[in-house]
Amino acid sequence: MPDLITSPQNPRIKNLLKLQQKSSERRAQGLTIIEGLRELTIAHGAGVVVPALFVCAELAGAERQQQLRDLFGRGTTEWFEVSKAVFEKVAYREGSDGVLALAQPPKRTLDALPLPAAPLLLVLEAVEKPGNLGAILRTADAAQATAVIVCDPRTDLFNPNAIRSSIGCSFTVPTIATTRDELLAWCRHHGIRTYAAALTEHAVPYTTCDFRGPTALVMGTEADGLTPALLQACDQTIIIPMRGAIDSLNVSTATAILTFEAVRQREV
Numbered sequence: 001m002p003d004l005i006t007s008p009q010n011p012r013i014k015n016l017l018k019l020q021q022k023s024s025e026r027r028a029q030g031l032t033i034i035e036g037l038r039e040l041t042i043a044h045g046a047g048v049v050v051p052a053l054f055v056c057a058e059l060a061g062a063e064r065q066q067q068l069r070d071l072f073g074r075g076t077t078e079w080f081e082v083s084k085a086v087f088e089k090v091a092y093r094e095g096s097d098g099v100l101a102l103a104q105p106p107k108r109t110l111d112a113l114p115l116p117a118a119p120l121l122l123v124l125e126a127v128e129k130p131g132n133l134g135a136i137l138r139t140a141d142a143a144q145a146t147a148v149i150v151c152d153p154r155t156d157l158f159n160p161n162a163i164r165s166s167i168g169c170s171f172t173v174p175t176i177a178t179t180r181d182e183l184l185a186w187c188r189h190h191g192i193r194t195y196a197a198a199l200t201e202h203a204v205p206y207t208t209c210d211f212r213g214p215t216a217l218v219m220g221t222e223a224d225g226l227t228p229a230l231l232q233a234c235d236q237t238i239i240i241p242m243r244g245a246i247d248s249l250n251v252s253t254a255t256a257i258l259t260f261e262a263v264r265q266r267e268v
Helices: 013-020 024-028 037-045 056-070 084-090 130-143 160-165 180-189 228-233 250-268
Strands: 031-036 047-055 077-082 098-104 120-125 145-153 175-176 193-197 213-221 236-237
Touching: 013 024, 013 031, 013 047, 013 084, 013 098, 024 160, 031 037, 031 160, 037 047, 037 056, 037 098, 037 160, 047 056, 047 145, 056 077, 056 084, 056 098, 056 236, 120 250, 130 145, 130 160, 145 180, 175 180, 180 193, 180 228, 193 228, 193 250
Parallel strands: 047 077, 120 145, 120 213, 145 175, 193 213, 193 236
Antiparallel strands: 031 098, 047 098
8 A cells, every 4th residue: 555645735635626627637637526426336337437536434434445455456547545634635436435436538520439229329418417417327327328418508517426426337338429410410321320419399298109119219408408509400399298397307307217118119
């Protein structure tokens, strides 16, 4: 075990804080932060490169430290021990288990995405809340969706809070950032039918649609919905009928409902 880092002015600690707080820094360094042994284990299983670990022995305990050694003990990952006070400064969630890592997020493109005969894609436009992105990635992992595609994102796809909310599924689901026009052209080229979730005059209940073929479920932001250009370009507009006073659901909840309807149809 290396010397204990006890000062928040340590250059490595200062860099961790920069990576947490600034998406521009994450892009420049090609790094993000994973906090938590469970998330880190999932990322490792997905083949994510982890250059460095920061461990608070007091919080992690002997069992977690042994699990980390089993995962990374024979690789090139550097291990840094930090004091509890320093770790609590860099941790971004309450009740942390004392494990934090630097990771290299994968770089994926539409053109390189392998497609099955009938892909199921979850498309998000201008997503800005890391928590919603993370929740949708959990749904995508659970449903074994082909990919999550984000058009014109307002948060970076590997924001540490998105990774936390996804419980590591940021790394198990192919996640791609692109533009609206690139997405639409790509879907047309591959014969993928686009279904826009929006409350419009011509929308039909989602249960009346056939999602068994190549399908993209297209979701907008909670505040503004889909932009008119993307809404008009989609093949069909769909709704989840509301029976109460509220006319819509949280975007991650709505995405889960539509996704598992597609899964149900494909399993019948």
